[in-house]
Amino acid sequence: MAEQFQLQLVDSHMLYDSCRHMVFRRVDGQAFRFIAGQFIQLHFQHDGADLRRSYSVATVSEDPQSGVEQIEIAVSYVSGGAATELLSAMQNGDRIDASGSYGRFVLNAEPERRNFLIATGTGVTPYRAMLPQIRSFIEQANCQFVLLFGCRHGHEVLYADEFQAMHEQVEGFEYIPCLSRTLPEDSPDNVRRGYVQTQLQQFSPDPGTDIAYLCGNPDMVDDCFRMLKEAGLPVPKIRREKYVSPVIRTPKAPSA
Numbered sequence: 001m002a003e004q005f006q007l008q009l010v011d012s013h014m015l016y017d018s019c020r021h022m023v024f025r026r027v028d029g030q031a032f033r034f035i036a037g038q039f040i041q042l043h044f045q046h047d048g049a050d051l052r053r054s055y056s057v058a059t060v061s062e063d064p065q066s067g068v069e070q071i072e073i074a075v076s077y078v079s080g081g082a083a084t085e086l087l088s089a090m091q092n093g094d095r096i097d098a099s100g101s102y103g104r105f106v107l108n109a110e111p112e113r114r115n116f117l118i119a120t121g122t123g124v125t126p127y128r129a130m131l132p133q134i135r136s137f138i139e140q141a142n143c144q145f146v147l148l149f150g151c152r153h154g155h156e157v158l159y160a161d162e163f164q165a166m167h168e169q170v171e172g173f174e175y176i177p178c179l180s181r182t183l184p185e186d187s188p189d190n191v192r193r194g195y196v197q198t199q200l201q202q203f204s205p206d207p208g209t210d211i212a213y214l215c216g217n218p219d220m221v222d223d224c225f226r227m228l229k230e231a232g233l234p235v236p237k238i239r240r241e242k243y244v245s246p247v248i249r250t251p252k253a254p255s256a
């Protein structure tokens with residue numbers, strides 16, 4: 001069940017010019033319990049309105065359900081965004097109301113033979129939190145995880161060192177950054193040019209062996225969902241988390 005609490009910013013750094021890694025602690029000193037893949041909500045006022053925005057928890061822990069000291073998130077700045085304005089100005093020691101944990105975008109209790117993890121931008125943060133669970137699945141079951149991660153440029157690949165290390169150390173974990181704008185000449189062999197959809201197609205998704213998790217840009221999520229359905233995957237084997245702002249979700253008023 002979700003709890004309400006206050007958070008204090010204790011650390012942060014820029015992942016790239018418009019994306020900030022932020023580290024919070026609960027002001028009440030309590031540990032924060034979550035399942036890897038879940039999100040928190042931040043509550044704040046903007047222009048006299050009470051707003052909430054959701055952020056996936058990026059904290060890596062062997063046992064997040066027992067509680068963690070630090071809540072890490074990655075915030076991608078959106079031009080003119082209310083939360084963006086607040087979070088980009090926060091300094092260490094500043095406080096904000098929050099609640100959580102929320103969401104069902106978590107790994108199934110049993111892995112499939114091949115498990116696609118597909119993300120764009122900050123949509124990769126749930127998969128960072130899932131890394132210990134993924135490692136243990138690969139060790140215990142004869143299964144494969146394939147992370148397809150879409151970003152514009154090499155320097156925007158979030159947590160690249162952590163994913164690349166797992167790719168190199170753990171047989172069964174394949175990591176493919178997909179760069180939509182530029183492919184630097186010195187990129188590692190596993191980096192590709194283009195959208196995640198192109199790479200997904202090349203794996204020939206198979207309903208007999210596969211499940212797919214999709215997170216981030218809503219257009220990417222819809223596109224991959226369509227491709228996977230056409231390949232024969234049943235809907236319960238296509239798990240989705242769309243990073244849709246409440247503003248985007250508001251339907252247009254009918255014209256007079």
Ligand SMILES: Cc1cc2nc3c(=O)[nH]c(=O)nc-3n(C[C@H](O)[C@H](O)[C@H](O)COP(=O)(O)OP(=O)(O)OC[C@H]3O[C@@H](n4cnc5c(N)ncnc54)[C@H](O)[C@@H]3O)c2cc1C
Nearest residue numbers: 053054055056074075076081082083084122243244245248
């Ligand atoms: C379950 C869930 C988890 C999420 N996790 C994360 C996360 O880990 N990290 C993260 O950065 N965001 C995440 N988001 C998105 C986040 O909640 C906010 O929507 C985002 O930070 C923008 O909020 P804002 O108040 O700054 O912008 P708003 O004030 O909501 O929007 C300002 C303007 O920008 C447009 N806009 C909003 N978002 C986008 C976008 N992504 N791309 C293009 N235009 C946009 C709006 O339509 C509006 O015109 C998540 C969303 C959901 C639903």
Ligand SMILES: NC(=O)c1ccc[n+]([C@@H]2O[C@H](COP(=O)([O-])OP(=O)(O)OC[C@H]3O[C@@H](n4cnc5c(N)ncnc54)[C@H](OP(=O)(O)O)[C@@H]3O)[C@@H](O)[C@H]2O)c1
Nearest residue numbers: 018076077078120121122150151152180181195217219220
């Ligand atoms: N340089 C920039 O233009 C820039 C940089 C940072 C942030 N922003 C803005 O900040 C906000 C959030 O950016 P973000 O980087 O966190 O997330 P994002 O906009 O979802 O972009 C992340 C990655 O997803 C790709 N993408 C976009 N549409 C796609 C689709 N339909 N299918 C597959 N991949 C798709 C993008 O490629 P493409 O963009 O190449 O299509 C990019 O490589 C957006 O408003 C964004 O426009 C812009």
